[in-house]
Amino acid sequence: MGHYVARRLLQMIPVFIGSTLLVFLMMYALPGDPVRALAGEKGADPTQVAKLKAELGLDQPILVQYWNYLTGLFQGDFGTQIASRRPVADVIAESWPVTAQLAIFALVFTAVVGIGMGVVAGLKPNSVQDRTLLFITLLLVSIPSFVLGRMTQTFFAFQLGWVDPNVSLEENWYELLMPAAVLAALSLAYVARLTRTSVVENLRSDYIRTAVAKGLPRRRVVGVHLVRNSMIPVVTYLGADLGALMAGAVVTEGIFNIHGIGLTVFEALGKREGSTVVGIVSLIVIVYLIASLLVDLLYAVLDPRIRYA
Amino acid sequence: MPENTAVVNETTEPVKAEAAPAKDAGTGKPRSLWSDAWHDLRRSPLFITSAVLILVLLSMAVFPSLWTDGSPTEADLANKYLKKPEWGALFQPEWFGYDIQGRSVYNRVIYGARASITVGVMVTLIVTFLGTVIGMLAGYFGGILDTLLSRLTDIFFGIPFLLGALVILTAFEKRSVWVVILAISFLGWTSMARVARGAVIQVKQTDYILAAKALGASTFRILTRHVLPNALAPIIVVATTALGGYIATEATLSFLGVGLQEPLVSWGVDVAGAFRSIRNAPYVLIMPSVLVSITVLSFLMFGDAVRNALDPKLR
Numbered sequence: 147m148g149h150y151v152a153r154r155l156l157q158m159i160p161v162f163i164g165s166t167l168l169v170f171l172m173m174y175a176l177p178g179d180p181v182r183a184l185a186g187e188k189g190a191d192p193t194q195v196a197k198l199k200a201e202l203g204l205d206q207p208i209l210v211q212y213w214n215y216l217t218g219l220f221q222g223d224f225g226t227q228i229a230s231r232r233p234v235a236d237v238i239a240e241s242w243p244v245t246a247q248l249a250i251f252a253l254v255f256t257a258v259v260g261i262g263m264g265v266v267a268g269l270k271p272n273s274v275q276d277r278t279l280l281f282i283t284l285l286l287v288s289i290p291s292f293v294l295g296r297m298t299q300t301f302f303a304f305q306l307g308w309v310d311p312n313v314s315l316e317e318n319w320y321e322l323l324m325p326a327a328v329l330a331a332l333s334l335a336y337v338a339r340l341t342r343t344s345v346v347e348n349l350r351s352d353y354i355r356t357a358v359a360k361g362l363p364r365r366r367v368v369g370v371h372l373v374r375n376s377m378i379p380v381v382t383y384l385g386a387d388l389g390a391l392m393a394g395a396v397v398t399e400g401i402f403n404i405h406g407i408g409l410t411v412f413e414a415l416g417k418r419e420g421s422t423v424v425g426i427v428s429l430i431v432i433v434y435l436i437a438s439l440l441v442d443l444l445y446a447v448l449d450p451r452i453r454y455a
Numbered sequence: 456m457p458e459n460t461a462v463v464n465e466t467t468e469p470v471k472a473e474a475a476p477a478k479d480a481g482t483g484k485p486r487s488l489w490s491d492a493w494h495d496l497r498r499s500p501l502f503i504t505s506a507v508l509i510l511v512l513l514s515m516a517v518f519p520s521l522w523t524d525g526s527p528t529e530a531d532l533a534n535k536y537l538k539k540p541e542w543g544a545l546f547q548p549e550w551f552g553y554d555i556q557g558r559s560v561y562n563r564v565i566y567g568a569r570a571s572i573t574v575g576v577m578v579t580l581i582v583t584f585l586g587t588v589i590g591m592l593a594g595y596f597g598g599i600l601d602t603l604l605s606r607l608t609d610i611f612f613g614i615p616f617l618l619g620a621l622v623i624l625t626a627f628e629k630r631s632v633w634v635v636i637l638a639i640s641f642l643g644w645t646s647m648a649r650v651a652r653g654a655v656i657q658v659k660q661t662d663y664i665l666a667a668k669a670l671g672a673s674t675f676r677i678l679t680r681h682v683l684p685n686a687l688a689p690i691i692v693v694a695t696t697a698l699g700g701y702i703a704t705e706a707t708l709s710f711l712g713v714g715l716q717e718p719l720v721s722w723g724v725d726v727a728g729a730f731r732s733i734r735n736a737p738y739v740l741i742m743p744s745v746l747v748s749i750t751v752l753s754f755l756m757f758g759d760a761v762r763n764a765l766d767p768k769l770r
Contacts, residue, residue: 164610172622288752290703292710293726293744300733393615397707411618412711415625423622431613 154442158435163216165431166424170212173420202228215421219428225421227414234425237410242429245406247319248398249391251326252333257384260334264341264380265373271346279338286335291394295328295401312403325402329394333387340383344376351375377448385441389434488688492764502760508753515568523548523559527566527720531557540738551742554725555732560742563725567743570721571750574636575702581640583694586647587683593648594655595682605652612645617707624713635715639704643697650693654686661685688765696758699751706747722747 199205206214218225224234267279286294302308302324313321348354349372357367392407399408407426414422446452486494496502515522525548540552540560548559593604623638624630658664659682667677702722708714709723710730717724722743729740 160606161609161613164606165613168610169614169619169622172619172626284752284755285748287755288699288703288748290706290710290726290744290747290751292707293740293747296730296733296740300737304734389613389615390617393618396617396621396711400711411621415621427614427618427622430615430618434613434615 151439151443154439158439162428162431162435166216166219166428167212169427170215170420170424171208173418173423174208174211202226215424219425224425227419227422229417229419234421237422238407238425238429241405241407241410244322244404245392245395245399245408248322248326248329248395248404248406249388251319251322252330252391253384253388255326255330256333256337256387259330260337261341261373261377261380263334263338265345265368265376267338268342268345268349268376269368271349276342280342283335283338286331289331291328291332292397292401294331295325295398298324298328299401322404325398325404328401329391329398332394333383333391337380337383340380341376344379345372348372348376374448378445381441381444381448385437385444386434388437389430392430392433488765492761495764496760499760499763501756501763505753505756505760508749509757512568512572512750512753515565516572517569519566519569522546522565523562525559525562527558527563528718529558529562539736552736552738554729554736554739560725560739563720564722564742564746566720567722567725568746568750570632570715570719571702571705571723571747573632574639574705574715574721575698575750575754577636578639578643578701579694579698581636582644582647582697583690585640585644587651587690589644590648590651590653591655591678591682591686594652595659595678601652604648608645608648608652611642612649614642616642617704620704620708621711621713624708630714630716632715632719635705635708639701639708643701646697647690647693650689651686654689655682658682658685692758692762692765694758695761696755698758699754702747702750702754 196205204211215225222235224238226233227237263279263283267276270276303310309324310321313325353375354367354371357371362371395404395406396408396412398404399406400412403409407429411423411426414426523546531553538549538553538557541547541549546561548562551560551564554560554563589604589608593601593608619642620638623641624635627634664677664681667681672681705714705721706723706726709721710727712727714723714727715721717728725743726740726747729736729743733740
């Protein structure tokens, strides 16, 4: 177990370096100059631009810049924003908790409702409840999340007046419930479909027949034998999805005006603030990598046949 | 499909298997996985519904003038600013009302099909090609090549898709359909590569590949004539299901302001623009959204139907 975790952690390093390098290259190799953008429309004095660039290290070759960035990152230094001169770490620390909260709400929502729907549908394949739930999931998948977000906002905030259209600056947890539900809609539908397929397949397996034959109560057959064994593809999906939910928050945060990392990235992109964008994307990559490691370790918990030596 | 007894197991039977007896058709002819799937598909209501819908959508994309005589860019701000829809005027420019510029929503919805469907279809083709080639090379040759290609896939997979696309697309001030297609494809091939790699590894271990090797077939011939056709089923399923998702992605990117741009007519552009008038004229938002949803739904149902027909486990 310890060996396995250590090996996986080592394997993460090249993936992490590769992903951040890729984002770094995309950010800096593409057109757009943050220093020039500072001066606005009038254009800047070339000597000043050169001085500022030298100060920020932006005049060096791209790979040297990346190396400096990476070594800084391992010392906990995310760099500074060019326009405001604020440390990027501060900016991230400010916006990170809201998005983390939003993504975790969405993940819990996805898991609870999605798995619940999937099990209910899968236990009776081709029944009315199965077809209804399949139809609902198809509908959820086919509506883009920004349309769903705007529509729930228009309906619940403007028409019914039950909630405020924007999340307040205090970011109370209950204000995040509706945005989290919107963010979760797509994943929820996929999880429900995955669970359903997995449950239907396992329903015909030998160990379920054995469990029924030896007279176990139905609750135990379904709860312990069927659902637990059907969770592997679902858990795999959920693990990969946490990072996607954080990235998908760009849309949700834009609609509900939540000041999380999504909005921060969006603003930073407009100003070509490379260090902010790369910092946030790197964090999401780390979240994704750790989540996928946890998922692999969960396999052994879910399926006793899987062992990590 | 319970009445169908002709089971062709894709993992144990080659495509042109002569072994699978077709009992129900009465023709006495053996059927391959593909003709068996086709036999199932023709009887599947899911497949027929989705195929008809897709044909309707494609006709909008290819021949928009069949559907409307009007133009999507003709604007009459003085007389038609946010004019309400006339639901009785079927297939007329005033059917779905007018937008904030006084343009016919119906005309725009029809003409918007081309850009949106082009993005969906082209991204699917590019992603399928790239992913299949990378996955096949990694899966068939294994060893160091597999390690390298798999890590490369991991690297691209680790980047959050939407954020990556945002980073690439904000760098372009003028974004044509091709810029959007290439940006989505650049980040989107990874899941296809993983599926293809898995399928190829399964096929690689079968006896007929060994037989082909023993007969002295070249690697290229083995890959193209034996491995690829037998690993194609899961790839096709993923491709058809993903197509709708790419159309939704284009719309999302337009909503974020980094997708397609005016004067190009696309559903994403219209949906993004419609938010300015969402409270006075929700139909300007709803009509293109409905078209996006119908398209995503059609391809999703199509993918489901194809999977049901190709996956022996679901029989």
